[in-house]
Amino acid sequence: MGFPQREFNEGIAPEKSWRAAYESIQALHPSLPALDEDPLRPMEWEELVGNLLKALERAHRSLIQRETQLAGLRDHTDSLLMTSDDRTLARLSVQYLQKGYGFPEVLLALEELDTRDVRAYWSMEDGPFPKQGEILWSIEEIHGSLLSEILQGKRLPEKTTCEAVSRTALPHPSRITPAYYDILIPLPSRRRLGASQVGLLAVRLNGDEEEHSGLHLELEGIAYSLAASLENHRLQRDIMKAQRLREDLLRSLGHALIAVDRDGRVIAFNKAAVHWFGVDAGDVIGSSMDNLPESLRPMTRRLDSVITREKDQLSWEGDIKPAGGPPRPVSISANLLRDESGRPYGAVAVAADLSDVKTMEKQIRQLDRLAAVGRFTTAIAHEIKNPLTGIATGVEYLRRSFAEDASEQKDIQFISNEIQRLNRIIQDLFNLSHPRELIIEKVNPTQLVEESIKSIRADFEEKHVKIETHFDKKCRSVNADADRMRQVLINLLKNAAEASSEGQIVSVKTRLAGTQQVEIEVRDQGSGLTPEQSERLFEPFFTTKPGGTGLGLYICHGIVQHHGGRMVVESQPGEGSTFHVYLPAAGPR
Known part of the structure; x- marks a missing residue:
């Protein structure tokens, strides 16, 4: 590379301007060599300018690279903004x-x-x-x-x-x-x-x-x-994970949950609350709890109490009426919600269904009563039965001392019937507290029904009630204790006779239910039962008959269950009652 000779021959001033320009560029690029104090020859200037051009080229490449990096950074930033x-x-x-x-x-x-x-x-x-x-x-x-x-x-x-x-x-x-x-x-x-x-x-x-x-x-x-x-x-x-966990917990919680802020606006309404009260969560979130349905008042009152009084916890037990269902017993617990500084910011109420708990408590009370009956029966059964046997014998002698058409025979028969009723009560109590082991054998259900009808036919004839039987020839035998199952059928037939009026019909059927069960059906045309009576019919001490003990059907129900079967009742007021007894079928004939 050559430079105009004229500029170098004109003296020191031009070199000073070149030197100043070079040193300015060198300050930006320290990699360039420093200049000596002595004046430079033209060839030395060519070398320095060559180095300068190389440095500028490197700077140019670096600038292009930096622009590429900045463009990539912009694209990268856009990508980052789109990902979570x-x-x-x-x-x-x-x-x-x-x-x-x-x-x-x-x-x-x-x-x-x-x-x-x-x-x-x-x-x-x-x-x-x-x-x-x-x-x-x-x-x-x-x-x-x-x-x-x-x-x-x-x-x-x-x-x-x-x-x-x-x-x-x-x-x-x-x-x-x-x-x-x-x-x-x-x-x-x-x-x-x-x-x-x-x-x-x-x-x-x-x-x-x-x-x-x-x-x-x-x-x-x-x-x-x-x-x-x-x-x-x-x-x-x-x-987001914590929020999903919270939502999953609220959704899976079987108790109804409602949460409100300090102003009483609903901030949480879980799936169970939706199911209980028939209100969509989207319709109540953000609304005032004062606008919630009347069925939610037991919960909203407790929420209002803990917020107004700033009481940390409030509990209550009572009944609420869910949408489309009967009242159910619940336990409501309302708690004040506080932030990390201890300041209240809302409240939450949880209603737990106590139906199962109340049922268990009721069953426990029944078991306690049965245990007391068992102790009582064991202690005095013989003391009562022995005098009753003597009284029954005396009544029989008294009957024979009067003519058959004497007016006293009616009173004597009344006494005899009451003695028999007392004997049945004592026997029921004894069977309740001392159930004996089942003696299982293969039994023909048709024969079982016929023997039971024969034992109680007098009751039907006395009331002028007819019995109709329908036996399925394909019906298989059952594995059962014949004596205990006769006790069940006699009780059902006797109840059917007592529920029937003169001229009505009691029908008894046997048939194969599916492939593994035999069904015995007893149907009457009596006054029937209400749904509440049907639900409680197999409870101990529950009876619909004046003077009944409420133990007969309870004992029969237990006997069928001990056989591995089940007993159900279908009844409507004024349409009679139908009892279905299902027993496990024995092997093929």
Whole structure:
């Protein structure tokens, strides 16, 4: 390269202007050599200008690269704004750093929140395209490594030299050292207790480190921003997870739950409350609890009380009437909600259905009564039966002392009937407290019904009630205690006769129910039962007959259950009653 000789021959002033321009450029590019104090010859100026042009070319390439990086950063930022997943965020960040800056290899190691394992994301050159991926390192794999120490907050060691490691091999914790990666930057944690770092950014540079002056500070800024973004993503994920857990808990809770803020606006109304009260949650959330249906008043009153009085807890037991159903016993617990400063911000009320509890309490009371009956029966059964036997004998002698058509016979028959009733009561009580073991044998159900009818036919004839039988010839035998099942059928037939009026019909049927059960049906045309009576019919001491003990059907129901069967009743007021006895069928005939 040549310069005009005239400028160099005109003296020192032109050289001073060239020297000043060169030194100004050198201040921007320290890599350019300094000028000596002595005047320069033309050939020396050519060399310096050549160096200057090279520096400007490098600066131009660096400027183009920086513009490319900024464009990639804008694209990367747009991608980050569209993702809410921390793993996607980490993967995109690694890809951006590797491709945007042209690094041979970038690795981002992040500690998992729950397991303390480490998930590593990497991107490296592999021919014309970068090789990318992620891998999970267990806490055992990273134990004792520099990565483990960095995550615990220890300082980075000085850069050393080591043997070359293949860049195409999968990353491994042992490879994360200053000897392999040119830049190691910890990602600081700002939120996690007991943890110093979120993870680590590791970068291999391409070329002389001098070409990347200032890059470390730039990557530190990116790493710190990335750490904050990752923690925000994880925090958002934890919040969403906690919200889903809260929603799942509210949805799966079998008790009705209503929560309100301090102004009485509904902020929670769970699935059970929707089911109980027939109100859609979307219709009540945000509305005042004063506008809720009347059926919710027991709950809203307690909510209002704890808010108004700032009482931490209030309990109440009573009945509420759900939508489309009978009243049910509930226990309502209302609690004041306080924030971290202890200031009330609302209240929550939970209504627990006590129907099963009340049923169990009732059963326990019945069992207590039965136990008392058992003790009573054991103590005095013989004391009562013996005098009754003597009285019955005396009444029989008294009957014989009068003529058959004497008017006294009617009174004597009344006394005899009452003695028999007392005997039945005592026997029922004794059977209740001392049930005997079943003697199971193969029994023909048709024969069982016929024998039972024969035993009680006099009762039907006395009331002029007819009996009709329908026996299924395909009906199989049953495995049963014949004596105990006759007791059941006689009781059902006797009740049917007592419920029937003169001229009415009682029908008895046997048939195969399915393939494994035999059904015996007893139907009368009496006055029938109300739904409430039908529901309680097999309870001990419940009776619909004047003078009844309420033990007959209870005992029969228990006998059938001990056989592995079941007894059900169908009845409507004015339409008679039908009793179905289902027993396990024996093997094929």
